[in-house]
Amino acid sequence: MNRWEDIVQVPLPLPFALKIIHAYLIKGEQGYTIIDTGLHTEEDLSTWKQAQKEVGWSWQDVEKIVLTHYHPDHYGLAGKLQQLTGAPVYMSETDYQQAKLFLDRESDMPEIMADFYRKHGMGEERASQIPGHLRSFCRWVEPHPEPTFIKDGTSIRLGDRDYVIYHTPGHADGHLSFFDPERGWLIGGDFLLPKISPNISLWPKCNPNPLGTYLQTLTEMKSLPVKKVFPSHGPVFDHYVERIGQLQQHHAERLQKMEDFLIQTGGATAFEVCTYLFGADLSIHNLRFAMAETLAHLEYLRLADEITRLEKENRYIYSVV
Template sequence: MKQWGEIIQVPLPLPFALKMINAYIIKGSRGCTIIDTGLHTEEDLEMWKQAQTEYGWNWKDVEKIVLTHYHPDHYGLAGTLQELTGAPVYISETDKIQARIFLDRESDMPEIMADFYSKHGLDKEWTAKISGHLRSFYRWVEPHPRPSLIGAGDTIQLGDREYTVYHTPGHADGHLSFFDPERGWLIGGDFLLPKITPNISLWPRCNPNPLKTYLDTLEKMKDLPVKKVFPSHGRVFEHYRERIDELKRHHEERLQKMKEWIAQADGATAFEVCTYLFGTSLSIHNLRFALAETLAHLEYLRLSGELNRMEEKEKFVYHLS
């Protein structure tokens, strides 16, 4: 754990590729604010208890729980922590809805996702694993919180400081970041990460062009006078504008690489492009994200007129325009 003034970083273990998420506790004169929660696992609960012991606070001190977005590693313990603290949980309206679409036991999204991936070339062996894999997350996010809503332009008190709420979509449709204009500190969730690129994925029932949205978000946010970024993965960093430029170049290079390969292949499904980019030795978890990221790029190219998409033998195939 590390501390910057009143902000304490709490590293929480994850049982999949990222290995760790940074949650934060912000101490103030009226109590503490938790930013993101980790998964509902014994390991993550123990880390929160360790943070209490090391930094001198307890559940009754928590005045609010704030979520950058609905993905399980950020949202999963929110309901449990709400029960332990009695504190309100804040999230964007979009992500409140999408949490239920993706993480509610009554949702048909697991079957919709399996069919979606099948149409984009995923073979039957992998497709059969999709719905079970998605349902395996339920145990990590229950009970669901009873959330209150915040959104872009709002101000919210975190500790003893007023932060401005920014809508920073792309990684998640309702993703929020929190900016302290006095110090230039940004609590950025998965909007901007120091080393890895935030996953930009295309999902059914969500934003049809998430990569364009993310690139627009980078452009919109680049002139914000940020001096320090507190990310959800990786170290706290200061090279804010340089990192934005790096991410823009990364996506430009990937788009160009895709176009060149599709031209050479004379057409390909999203799964074939995914295999070209990410290889074949992926777990079902990593494959799901790799294919969704590939689709975000392919749909960006299609919607900008650089690719066509045709249905061939009940599969979508992308061709250079």
């Protein structure tokens, strides 16, 4: 576990491609604040208990639990930790609603998502795997927390310092980041990662243009005087403005690559574009995110009137104008 003054980085294991999520523990006079939680697994609970031994704190010492967003690796243990600590859980209202939409056992989102992917060209063999795969995450997020909602433009006490709350959507509609203006430190969740591009996904019933939103977030946040970023994946880093520029360039290049493919093919489904970009040999987990990322870029181009979308034989075909 790495440490910076009052902040401890806690690496928690994940049973999928990212392998590790970095949660953070912030020490204050009133107790400890946990930033993001990992999944509700025995491995992640054991890691938190090991952090207690190494740092010297107990569940009763936890003052609050704060979530950057609703994705299972950030949100999953929040309800269990709330039971263990009695501490309030803070997150955006948007992301709590989406946690229930995607991760509640009674939600029909798994079936909606499978139909959505069929409409965009995914074959029945893969699409039929989507509902079971999505519902497999429920066990990793139960029990759901009972949160207190926080929002952009206000401040929150983390440890002994006041952090400004910034709404940094794109990766998740209600994603929040936390900025300490005195030190120039940003606890950024998945808003800005040092080595990989945050997944920007288009989902049913959510933001219809998440890539447009994310690019706007990058532009708006670029002027913030950030000296150090504490991300959820990858090492703490200080090349904030440079990294924003790299991600802007990355998405520009991907958009151009998609347009070139559509010109070459004369039109294609999102699934065909996805296969071109990411390959055909993907697990259902990786395919779900690859499709959602592909759709975010295609819909960005469509809404910018760069490409069109027509329905043919009950499937959407994207073409260059």
